[in-house]
Amino acid sequence: MIGASACQVVAYAIQAAAPPYPLFCIAFMINGFGVSIQDAQANSLVASLTRNPNEKMGILHAVYGLGAFAAPLSSTQFAQIPRWSFHFLVSLGVALFNTLLLFATIKGHSLEAVLKAVGSPPPETRAADMELPNVGAVNGNSSSETGEVTPAPRAKSSMHQILRNVTVQLMAAYIFVYVGVEVTIGGWIVTFIINERGGGPSSGYISSGFFGGLMVGRVALLWVNKKVGERRVVFGYAILAIGLEIVIWLVPHLIGDAVAVSIIGALLGPMYPICMNHAGRVLPRSILAGSIGWIAGFGQAGSAVFPFMTGALSSRFGIISLQPLLVSMMAVMTILWALVPGHSKRRD
Template sequence: MSLSLRANIHFAALCWAAVLNGWNDGSNGPLLPRIQQVYHVGYAVVSLIFVFTTLGYISGSIFNMFLTERIGFGKVSGSIIQVVAYCIEAAGVSFPAFLFAYTINGYGIALQVIQSVGYVIRFKDNPELRMGLLMGGYGVGALLSPLSATYFAQVPHWSYHYLTCLGMAVLNTIILTGVFRLRPQEECLVEIGIMDTENGTSTESQFRQIMALKDVHLLALFMLCYIGAAVTLGGWIVTYIIDFRHGGSSSGYISIGFWAGLTIGRVAFLKVNRLIGEPRAVLVYSLLAVALEILVWFVPSLIGDAIAAACIGVLLGPMYPLAMNHARRILPQWLLTGAIGWITGFGQAGSALIPFVTGAIAQRAGVKVLQPVLVAVFVVMTILWSMVSRAKTL
């Protein structure tokens, strides 16, 4: 088997893991109104699922480096943890148990996101394209899951949606185990012809060096705002449309437009990114997203909101891979995998933290606060990128 074919097999396995993670995040929007109905909870309480997911994400990002160092890349499998979580969720358990399942699911997702991005960023051939396709896999999952979630949100056995997640998680575990065979990352990279591994500094030494880099923290905060804004929009837009724009029970399909835009943007804008320059592209997309969000805020139109949400998705799509590519250019190579792990893990917490804050505010002021919250997050995200984009390439 040729090195390129082996590399593509490794890459395809990680893309499937990304599809599962996108499927998980894309499910929340259509299911939130039904979860509120089933458990008789308001915006603030239902938002606890994001809080407990945050706990899982942060735990995963902190322990990833130490677990990978001690038991190896191939054995740190967040997919088996997701299998356990989806078994609990599919059973339609009590709300506290449901929250616990979200915690361990967040832990498993964090491990997989960190490991996948840290692995793909080491590829030498077409790294920008590969990163775009990896993130596109996440978008595909997030695009398709609302179809299932919207259906199950309208039937008695609503929790059976998690059986679809369970099936994908089991398949994911089989694929990752079969492809990487529980081996260390360096051994897997050598198998596909990537010989330049990181230097031999200890985990503790690497952690101290990473924490001392200002650009790492700026990128981590940017990713927290970016991922948080994307998941907040994709998750709360359905509730916003139903409660504030008086949409029907099929409003869950509006989230499909957002996730479709995000998926398309990650792949279709590759040439545009190169044309205007990757750092400048993120800044332009951020400003346009702010403008569209303000339009949704002040122009009451159901169709207009759906179109704007899709357009915002297109603009947000390229930002994740562009941020990872920028990290590869400005951070020391021997710290890259660990730094990417911290950036993505910390950033992933935004997918839980910001939706929870939105829900807590909505509990008092109504779901109409979604738009001003998103505008504020987009503005902060733009400021953070303007700071990190000034860093010199190494």
């Protein structure tokens, strides 16, 4: 995690200098590499906690929403001055602070060591009862001639188990679409508002409104999630979000669309931490950390694929194609969540 955060420091230092476009793109790749590792590791850590993991996961992702809320406030201001790249100096300062904070907190320790330090036994310890070092000794199977105990077959690797676990793949597909929808709205909604609703230079603040809603929803709706049930409540949030997205699509009203975007952010906000919490409930603890990393990695892939798709479609059909794309992807996301099992089918 410390090295991944340092990647962000390098990336923002390059971008703050307004380099040639190819180098600018390479810096984004370095940044994305750092973000993906931190995202996977942080989710693995919180999902592995034994005390109030749901609330802590909500807080973790609310802070993500806070950062996403602040970034457009900064970028919108710097976009209106000649030295626009100085926006990345702000990001550089945040990345430096993050690196120092991670170093002071983690200091190179492993996930298992950090879990022990906060009073949560690591997943390997909680799954120890499933590890039988000698099947023959347990079952009394031995050779009648030599008396040798039959050795146990070697356990399959964690990655093999992750790849064969259907629940992991369904959750990865769900997060792939979810993060793609989230990032597409947060980025392309500004272009939509400017081109289709006549928004001015301050349209970037609508992106802040979306991520501000994301932040608020991940904390303010915790009680709703607990009362209704985290698995069931996702369907309600999705239906409401799809309805509001259709309103933005069909009702040409600048202020109304801006408010609807913020509410959609609040509704989408809880979905990511709910998925990570659900993974902690339905997946074997022995592969939980690796599964979380796999799922989060698919989320990062979605954040790359869907904005690219939006750009390709808008170049051919116009930015109005954004809304039908989002509505259809939200529907797919809801179907994928319905396919995710509601409980574990076997013990650890």
